[in-house]
Amino acid sequence: MSAASLPGVRLWTGRVLEDLRAxxxxxxxxxxxxxxxxxxxxVLDELLHELGDFVLLPAPGPADAAAPRGAGLPGPPAAAAPPPGGPWTDTAPVLDYDDGLSAFGVGPRGGGPVPSDAASAAGRDTPAAHGPAGGGEPGPSAAGRAPERGRPTAHDLAxxxxxxxxxxxPGADSGPAAGVDGLLHRLTDGxxxxxxxxxxxxxxxxxxAAAAELLRRLAAAVKAAGLPPERRPRxxxxxxxxxxxxxxxxxxxxxxxxVHWWWGVHGRLDTATVVAMARPPAAGRxxxxxxxxxxxxxxxxxxCGPFLDLAERLAAEWDGSPDTLPPQLRRLLCDEGLLPGVPDPDDAARTVPAPRGPAPGAALPAxxxxxxxxxxRGLADRWDGRLRHWPGAAARRDPRTQETGAPVWDWEWEHGVRTRIxxxxxxxxxxxxxxxxxxxTEVIRSRSRLPLPDLAARYGPRRDGVPGPRPGTAAAPGSAAALAGMELGDMWRAHIQGDARLSQPEADRLRTLWRSRNSLSHREALDSPRLEGLADHLTR
Incomplete structure (x- = not known):
């Protein structure tokens, strides 16, 4: 099952498509x-399949076929190293209205070469606006700005x-035929x-950043044109x-x-789906x-929470025993080199509360x-309404051996894993x-050595510490309705004190149920023998 077909991913892409259609x-x-x-x-393929009619940039080419399919974002082209002018050069902020300054050929910010006065005044109307016919230094770009030492800009993207x-x-005729202005004109001219x-x-x-600048300028142009939603360029x-x-x-x-962040996309249903698909075939009764x-x-x-790759591996390799889960999880993290550096306990990332879930149809929070x-880096995400960190992020180094995840030092990490269990x-x-x-409760009623009213009064549900029928029950104390709320511990006490005569198998079953319920009530996970024993009693 592909990650793009999981329910959480489908919901996320659905929100994006809903905004585009609006x-x-x-x-x-x-x-x-x-x-x-x-x-x-x-994820992009899923979006494009639903869009139908679109323009994809960069255009598909041999690089797409050669690129490996894997998690995360591919790296940018090697030529993308920022020049000395800085990564935000030629990405001046764009206002919600046309300030008219583009007509004056304002040069780039960040120290790039400024176009000459003649070229700036001529703008697109002169051949110099597109560089000389042969050799020499290039002139200003189609939008009236000089390119910064060959660095692509929003105008090249446009x-x-x-x-x-x-x-x-570009440059085939006068007027805004190229660059950002030309694209905005083309997209808003009806x-x-x-x-x-x-x-x-x-x-x-x-x-x-060039795509971000184009997005900002397009939003300003759409607002200035006053286009209705069905005619807006997207x-x-x-x-x-x-x-x-x-x-x-x-x-x-x-x-x-x-703005859609890939944050809180996966939920419990996504992880449960991946785990169910990865578990080995059934065996036994x-x-x-x-x-x-x-x-x-x-x-x-x-x-594992939102970390689906880890969930898939753990589901496939773990034998299902609670006692073996912490060492198995540690082995997985160490084998794959997935134990990252330990964040400072005082780091703000460990104290940020989980945001509330969004309303249906709303964009996910950032x-x-x-x-x-x-x-x-894939070390934190929002999952099931809670902030979850990568399971290996809490592993510490043994101060004596300097080994990450040493059992003698990692008891806090193991305690956290057992809390999840x-x-x-x-x-x-x-x-x-x-x-x-x-x-x-039916077994206790049939094995009682006391009249049912006395049994209910002595062992039935209590209200404010006073024996009596279950609150809200109008029936007589000895009725089945009054005894239906008897707790497992009270049933066991009735058996120990001789007021309910149980056979040995019935007593074993009651003791197992009571001890299991009592452990879970006190935040204690069942170990492997107790879990298997409980499963035997629950499935008989």
Missing amino acids: GRSCLCLLPRTPAGGADAAA DRVLKELGAAA SGAASRVVVVRGWHEPVP LLVLAGPSGLAAELPEQVARDDVA AARHQLLEAVAQATVVEV PAGALREHWD WLAQNTALLPLLDEAREAF
């Missing part, structure tokens, strides 16, 4: 190493979009070009946060631009195996600033234990 442009931010192991190319749209070659979504794969772009940019300014997502988020398998799957889901580096056992076993408790 006439909004979208900026999608994906981590370099996604926690769920999702392939960025597979020219490539125009080429894919089938527009005239010619029908706006019906196609322009999709930019930021991980293949030499300068991802730009879909998929990129990683490392190539963009940190404040950019908050700056571009507005009514006509939606069907009912008993189904119960133990349900507990094992719930345990892997709870321990990771907090202190978490974004961990999120980008307890949570999973609670989820899988408590409903079954309550059903068994309710069924055993």
Whole structure:
């Protein structure tokens, strides 16, 4: 089962498509190493399949076939190294309105060469606007700005979009025929070009910031043109946060631009699906195996959370015994080199509360600033409404051996894993234990050596410490309704004190149910022998 077909991924892509169909442009931010192991190319394929009509940049070519399919974002082209001018050169902020300064040939910010006065005044109307016919230094770009030592800009990206749209070659006529201005004119002139979504794969772009600048200018042009949603041009940019300014997502988020973070995409259902597909075939008595398998799957889901690659491996290799889970998990993390550096206990990333779940149809929230580096590296994500860190992030180094994950030093990490085991056992076993408790009340009624009213008064549910029928029950104390709320511990006490005569198998069953329920109530996970014994009693 591909990661792109998981329920959480389908919901995320559905939100993006919903915004695009509503006439909004979208900026999608994906981590370099996604926690769920999702392939960025597979997610893009899912979006393109639903879009139908689109313009893809960079255009598909031999590099796409040669690129390996794997988790995370591919690296940018080798030529993408930023020049000495800095990564944000030629990406000046764009206002929501036309300030008129583009007509004066404003030069680039960041120390690039400034066009000459003649070239600036001539703009696109002179041949120099597109460089000399042969040799020499290049002139200003099509938008009236000088290229910075060969560094691609938003105008180069706009020219490539125009080429894919089938527009005239840059500089073929006077007027805004090329560059950002030419693209904005083409997309907002009512010619029908706006019906196609322009999709930019930021991980293949030499300068991802150029796509962000184009997105900002397009939003301003759409607002100035006053186009209705069904006629608005739409730009879909998929990129990683490392190539963009940190404040950019908050700056571009507005009514006509939606920002979608790959944050909190996977939930419990996604992890449970991956675990169920990875578990080995069933063996042994069907009912008993189904119960133990349900507990094992719930345990892997709870321990691994949004880290689907780890969940898949643990589900395939773990034998299902609670006692072997911590060492098995440690081996997996060490074998793959997946024990990252330990964050400082005082690090803000460990104290940020989990955000509340979004309303249906709303965009997922973004990771907090202190978490974004961990999120980008695949070490943190939001899962099931909670902030979850990579399971190996808490492993410490033994101060004597300097080995990560040494058992004599790692007891805090193991305690955290066993807490997850307890949570999973609670989820899988408590409903079954309550059903068994309710069924055993009939055995106690039939084996009672006391009149039922006396049995209910002595061992029945208590309210404010006073014996009596279950609150809200109007029946007589000796009725089945009054005894239905008797707890397992009270039943065991009635047997020990001789007020209920049980056979040895019945007593063994009651003791197992009571001890298991008592352990789970006190946050203690069942070890392997107790879990297997409980499964035997629950499935008889």
